[in-house]
Amino acid sequence: MKTLIAPALVATAALTGAANASLSSDVKTYAPGEDIPNLTAAETASLHLIVNGGGSESEKRNAVRKIVN
Template identity: 70%
Template sequence: MKTLIASALIATAALTGAANASLSSDVQTYAPNADVSALTATEANMVVSILHSGNTESEKRNAIRKIVN
């Protein structure tokens, strides 16, 4: 749980300009045509946590699609 909270705090601090562009390209891998600019900070943090999790690719894809759609 501490790792998740730390990841969320780091992601919040990092989500600016280039980091947001990087998030967009990473999300496109799992959810093509997703609009990352419409995500709230909380949703973006959740996506970053999912991207860095140890889940399988299909689990990541399903979780990210639930958030961005």
């Protein structure tokens, strides 16, 4: 069982890094000049929902700016 857990953790860490790089790019689209390295997990999850969800571009921009500012 331990042999299955370690590779799963490594894969999760790798995917999280790639997802955050993509999210950072999306955040810069809606809030230029802002960066996301110091956000909490909840804030990051909210940003994912905002940029990938429905709504107009201005609604997304306003929601993203509320979180990153």
